[in-house]
Amino acid sequence: MEAIILQVLNGLDKGSAYALIALGLTLIFGTLGVVNFAHGALFMIGAFCAVTLSRIISLSHEVVDETQTDFLGNPLKVDVPYVYDWFGQATGDAIIDWAVPLSIIFAIPVMVSIGVLMERGLIKHFYKRPHADQILVTFGLAIVLQEIIKYYYGANPIPTPAPSAFKGSFDFGAMMGFDPNVIIYPYWRIIYFGFAAVIIGAVFAFLQFTTFGMVVRAGMADRETVQLLGINIDRRFTLMFGIAAAVAGLAGVMYTPINSPNYHMGMDFLVLSFVVVVVGGMGSLPGAVAAGFLLGILESFASMREVLDVLPGLNQIIIYLVAIIILLTRPRGLMGRKGVMED
Amino acid sequence: MGILDVKGVGKRFGGLQALGDVNLSVAENSVHAIIGPNGAGKSTLLNCLVGKLIPDTGSVMFDGQSVLGRKPYEINQMGISRVFQTPEIFGDLTVMENMLIPCFAKRDGAFTPNAFAAMRKDGEMFDRASHMLEEMNMADKRHMHAASLSRGDKRRLEIGMCLSQEPRLLLLDEPTAGMARADTNNTIDLLKQIKDDRDITIAIIEHDMHVVFSLAERITVLAQGTPLVEDTPDKIKGHPKVREAYLGESQDAA
Amino acid sequence: MFGLEAKDFRLLLLVTLLTMAAPFILNPFPVDSGMAQFNAGYPDLMQRFVIFGIFAIGFNILFGLTGYLSFGHAAFLGVGSYAAMWMMKLLTMNVIPGIVVSVIVAGIFSLAVGWISLRRSGIYFSILTLAFAQMSYSLAYSVLTPITGGETGLQPKVTDPRILDAALTGNAPKANLFGLEMGSSTELAMGGWVFTFNVGYYVAAVVMIFAFYMSIRIFRSPFGMMLRAVKSNQQRLNYTGLNAKPYTLAAFVISGMYAGLAGGLMVAMDTQVGAERMFWTASGEVVLMSILGGVGTLIGPVLGAGAIKYMENILSKINKDILYEWFAFMPDGLQDFVITLVYPFIGKGWHLTLGLIFMAVVIFLPGGLVEGGQRVAALFKRKKPSDNTPDGKTTPAE
Numbered sequence: 002m003e004a005i006i007l008q009v010l011n012g013l014d015k016g017s018a019y020a021l022i023a024l025g026l027t028l029i030f031g032t033l034g035v036v037n038f039a040h041g042a043l044f045m046i047g048a049f050c051a052v053t054l055s056r057i058i059s060l061s062h063e064v065v066d067e068t069q070t071d072f073l074g075n076p077l078k079v080d081v082p083y084v085y086d087w088f089g090q091a092t093g094d095a096i097i098d099w100a101v102p103l104s105i106i107f108a109i110p111v112m113v114s115i116g117v118l119m120e121r122g123l124i125k126h127f128y129k130r131p132h133a134d135q136i137l138v139t140f141g142l143a144i145v146l147q148e149i150i151k152y153y154y155g156a157n158p159i160p161t162p163a164p165s166a167f168k169g170s171f172d173f174g175a176m177m178g179f180d181p182n183v184i185i186y187p188y189w190r191i192i193y194f195g196f197a198a199v200i201i202g203a204v205f206a207f208l209q210f211t212t213f214g215m216v217v218r219a220g221m222a223d224r225e226t227v228q229l230l231g232i233n234i235d236r237r238f239t240l241m242f243g244i245a246a247a248v249a250g251l252a253g254v255m256y257t258p259i260n261s262p263n264y265h266m267g268m269d270f271l272v273l274s275f276v277v278v279v280v281g282g283m284g285s286l287p288g289a290v291a292a293g294f295l296l297g298i299l300e301s302f303a304s305m306r307e308v309l310d311v312l313p314g315l316n317q318i319i320i321y322l323v324a325i326i327i328l329l330t331r332p333r334g335l336m337g338r339k340g341v342m343e344d
Numbered sequence: 345m346g347i348l349d350v351k352g353v354g355k356r357f358g359g360l361q362a363l364g365d366v367n368l369s370v371a372e373n374s375v376h377a378i379i380g381p382n383g384a385g386k387s388t389l390l391n392c393l394v395g396k397l398i399p400d401t402g403s404v405m406f407d408g409q410s411v412l413g414r415k416p417y418e419i420n421q422m423g424i425s426r427v428f429q430t431p432e433i434f435g436d437l438t439v440m441e442n443m444l445i446p447c448f449a450k451r452d453g454a455f456t457p458n459a460f461a462a463m464r465k466d467g468e469m470f471d472r473a474s475h476m477l478e479e480m481n482m483a484d485k486r487h488m489h490a491a492s493l494s495r496g497d498k499r500r501l502e503i504g505m506c507l508s509q510e511p512r513l514l515l516l517d518e519p520t521a522g523m524a525r526a527d528t529n530n531t532i533d534l535l536k537q538i539k540d541d542r543d544i545t546i547a548i549i550e551h552d553m554h555v556v557f558s559l560a561e562r563i564t565v566l567a568q569g570t571p572l573v574e575d576t577p578d579k580i581k582g583h584p585k586v587r588e589a590y591l592g593e594s595q596d597a598a
Numbered sequence: 599m600f601g602l603e604a605k606d607f608r609l610l611l612l613v614t615l616l617t618m619a620a621p622f623i624l625n626p627f628p629v630d631s632g633m634a635q636f637n638a639g640y641p642d643l644m645q646r647f648v649i650f651g652i653f654a655i656g657f658n659i660l661f662g663l664t665g666y667l668s669f670g671h672a673a674f675l676g677v678g679s680y681a682a683m684w685m686m687k688l689l690t691m692n693v694i695p696g697i698v699v700s701v702i703v704a705g706i707f708s709l710a711v712g713w714i715s716l717r718r719s720g721i722y723f724s725i726l727t728l729a730f731a732q733m734s735y736s737l738a739y740s741v742l743t744p745i746t747g748g749e750t751g752l753q754p755k756v757t758d759p760r761i762l763d764a765a766l767t768g769n770a771p772k773a774n775l776f777g778l779e780m781g782s783s784t785e786l787a788m789g790g791w792v793f794t795f796n797v798g799y800y801v802a803a804v805v806m807i808f809a810f811y812m813s814i815r816i817f818r819s820p821f822g823m824m825l826r827a828v829k830s831n832q833q834r835l836n837y838t839g840l841n842a843k844p845y846t847l848a849a850f851v852i853s854g855m856y857a858g859l860a861g862g863l864m865v866a867m868d869t870q871v872g873a874e875r876m877f878w879t880a881s882g883e884v885v886l887m888s889i890l891g892g893v894g895t896l897i898g899p900v901l902g903a904g905a906i907k908y909m910e911n912i913l914s915k916i917n918k919d920i921l922y923e924w925f926a927f928m929p930d931g932l933q934d935f936v937i938t939l940v941y942p943f944i945g946k947g948w949h950l951t952l953g954l955i956f957m958a959v960v961i962f963l964p965g966g967l968v969e970g971g972q973r974v975a976a977l978f979k980r981k982k983p984s985d986n987t988p989d990g991k992t993t994p995a996e
């Protein structure tokens with residue numbers, strides 16, 4: 002029992018990331034009909050938003066501290082972050098400590114602009130081209146984006162810690178009445194899962210309950226009719242691209258404490274998220290979310306020692322295996338609509 | 345017993361009964377027209393004949409053999425060729441290649457792994473394809489990309505491609521839809537000539553009554569998925585049931 | 599000649615001449631000159647040109663003709679490599695059995711993968727091939743370590759059985775063709791120039807010319823026409839009495855065999871293999887090569903492979919010092935400025951250049967370098983309009 006709970010919990014954070022990326026991919030695919038291979042790059046850029054912000058807020062200037070001397074006996078030069086000057090040391094420290102959560106505020110406008118820019122500048126011209134061309138051009142874009150990041154941030158992973166309040170773990174087992182130390186779970190992962198749940202909820206609520214969302218959903222189902230009603234669906238779709246980019250970006254921001262960001266994390270996640278989307282069913286938002294969590298949890302079960310003893314290597318291939326089986330038995334994925342991408 | 349016998353065919357799409365209980369017999373070497381208002385189920389019926397759809401009930405026999413459960417290419421190899429409502433040709437290939445493909449399909453069957461055969465040395469195939477292009481009056485366009493042809497030419501090409509397979513039954517789904525009068529008359533002449541020149545059975549779906557009455561020997565009227573009447577053109581013309589089904593639906597019938 | 603049209607035969611002849619003379623053509627700069635780093639005529643790189651050329655030619659038979667975009671072809675290349683390596687370990691260091699077996703094994707493997715993946719089309723097909731390839735990669739890394747050597751990969755060892763070879767006397771085993779070592783080269787010094795003729799390169803080059811010849815035959819056969827028909831309108835094909843599935847499967851297997859051949863040759867040239875050559879980015883690379891050169895054209899994939907391998911090996915070696923040397927004639931401020939502008943695109947940043955070029959090709963030049971060449975050629979002979987269309991994607995031009 003403990004083991005099962007533990008694996009479910011372990012699967013949740015990866016599943017959350019899959020679900021968020023797949024959700025964004027599906028939003029783009031469902032609204033614009035575009036297969037976006039650059040979506041992983043958006044996730045990666047989100048992560049680097051967090052890196053950038055934490056660098057910006059720790060920007061500092063040198064101050065000569067007369068009270069201290071260095072080993073040569075000269076007055077010591079210390080770096081003082083600008084935030085100390087502006088907010089005082091205590092608040093300044095807190096701000097630096099909370100860089101990652103603060104990046105959310107920073108990342109939203111950045112990601113939405115990148116998304117809108119991408120749609121207007123590039124994707125727009127590919128609506129009428131074959132899906133293979135869309136895949137290829139966005140694949141090229143993904144390479145370009147990741148190389149730009151690599152140029153400015155280097156090739157090594159950049160550790161970006163969570164606020165110190167969330168370091169450490171939480172004894173989930175003890176709370177549930179099991180033995181202590183059996184199910185321990187890092188705080189940040191709980192936060193990540195909660196965050197993902199909030200974002201997913203927000204996207205669904207947005208689509209479900211706002212007029213904007215209703216128009217977009219109608220447009221997803223039948224673009225022509227909505228256009229005939231005199232509604233400018235294109236503008237809304239552009240904005241949806243921005244929102245999808247923001248969803249991917251936020252997933253990236255919050256993922257930084259779990260895995261130090263590097264320039265190729267987008268590509269690493271991209272392949273898996275495409276598998277997730279296809280398993281969920283191209284164009285189905287609930288499908289994408291469900292498949293994301295399902296595959297994340299399955300992956301963590303497959304990594305249990307008991308399983309690996311019987312089926313060695315299963316953890317490495319489980320996602321692909323499930324994808325192949327689902328694609329062959331349920332061509333439209335778990336919740337896919339009929340006729341999507343079947344030309 | 346005709347060359348094509350459709351018995352009790354029904355097809356349902358969700359809540360919509362697209363075909364009810366269709367019985368139809370097409371006599372060998374005749375021209376049989378199927379008419380009916382939009383959404384009557386005419387294209388659906390053709391889809392059931394060529395293996396695109398599998399009917400829920402009933403049977404389809406072609407020359408004494410059942411068609412049901414066979415793949416489209418198998419049905420075609422039995423001798424049924426179909427011209428689609430919107431032209432289906434190989435747009436990226438040249439007109440000549442478009443014509444060569446059915447010739448190869450006729451001679452070599454559904455699959456031949458002739459990956460190293462030099463096609464240009466296959467004079468027999470080129471002769472046959474050229475001949476067909478001439479018959480279709482398209483010889484001068486042989487090097488053009490099929491996608492760049494006019495709508496009328498695409499249709500002619502598609503008809504030519506089907507004919508070059510020497511089918512025993514040719515199915516035409518609104519071959520003159522969207523054509524100008526002159527093109528329509530050309531098509532009528534072409535189809536008449538085809539009929540006179542060879543042993544072929546033609547089943548044609550058409551809204552244009554001028555075309556129907558110029559060609560058809562028998563007419564089946566389909567409405568809401570069921571055949572209303574089947575008779576000769578003369579009888580159909582004045583038939584009260586047909587007027588009832590058509591009036592207000594289509595000016596051509598009036 | 600050889601059952602080819604005059605135009606195709608000329609192309610084959612040209613390719614043959616160019617590959618045979620490659621050690622000269624690729625080394626146009628004297629060894630001591632500043633431009634010597636642009637010389638690509640060293641064995642290692644020349645071998646890569648032709649091997650990836652083979653890989654791309656084969657990929658193009660699938661993607662270029664049928665339009666099925668596989669994202670997993672590196673798996674067949676990897677399987678071919680492992681098969682060849684085992685031949686070297688078990689039978690002989692002669693490369694022939696290895697190369698033959700690599701083609702066969704890759705063919706069988708691609709038959710299995712293709713048979714399943716081709717049940718779906720479009721992006722579903724791409725994802726299926728990707729999934730199979732990633733599975734192969736992961737398994738090669740982990741569970742299959744006894745066969746693949748896992749993370750360390752495989753190399754021939756002195757102690758391997760090699761039942762056809764006489765016992766090795768402590769020498770490191772070297773790949774050879776009936777005694778002729780793949781690694782051996784003769785150098786020819788002429789004035790300031792040095793040209794290297796490498797046995798391995800010429801073996802690989804001959805194989806590539808043969809592979810290219812086969813691909814011309816396939817393109818010009820009725821079978822090739824059917825493959826293009828699959829891409830153009832599969833529905834029409836089915837209703838014309840042709841069964842598209844065996845055609846696409848045959849194309850898949852042929853291209854898988856080409857990939858296996860490339861993998862076998864890699865092992866013949868450089869006797870080692872690791873799982874990373876099956877990673878999906880390696881599959882992505884062959885996609886880039888075909889598109890860049892001109893997908894669906896005969897020579898395009900070879901050009902694309904050459905262009906990418908040249909960038910990877912030459913462009914990537916240019917560093918800041920070299921740039922300072924080049925732009926030394928400029929005034930200091932301008933020099934720094936120009937170098938700051940150029941630097942991100944070269945050296946380690948060559949991928950950025952590749953990505954940008956690739957995007958530009960997809961957006962503006964769907965026919966790739968071949969279409970670009972045709973357009974330039976058309977500019978020069980405006981007066982004589984040629985009768986074949988400039989659209990390299992649809993007619994299999996040279």
Ligand SMILES: Nc1ncnc2c1ncn2[C@@H]1O[C@H](COP(=O)(O)OP(=O)(O)OP(=O)(O)O)[C@@H](O)[C@H]1O
Nearest residue numbers: 357360362380381382383384385386387388389429
């Ligand atoms: N694949 C399908 N799925 C669901 N409904 C379908 C499908 N194909 C046809 N229908 C419906 O079945 C009915 C009959 O369609 P069909 O195309 O056979 O009509 P038709 O007689 O050919 O009309 P038209 O003259 O306009 O071509 C229509 O209401 C159509 O919407």
Ligand SMILES: [Mg+2]
Nearest residue numbers: 386387388429
């Ligand atoms: Mg119809």
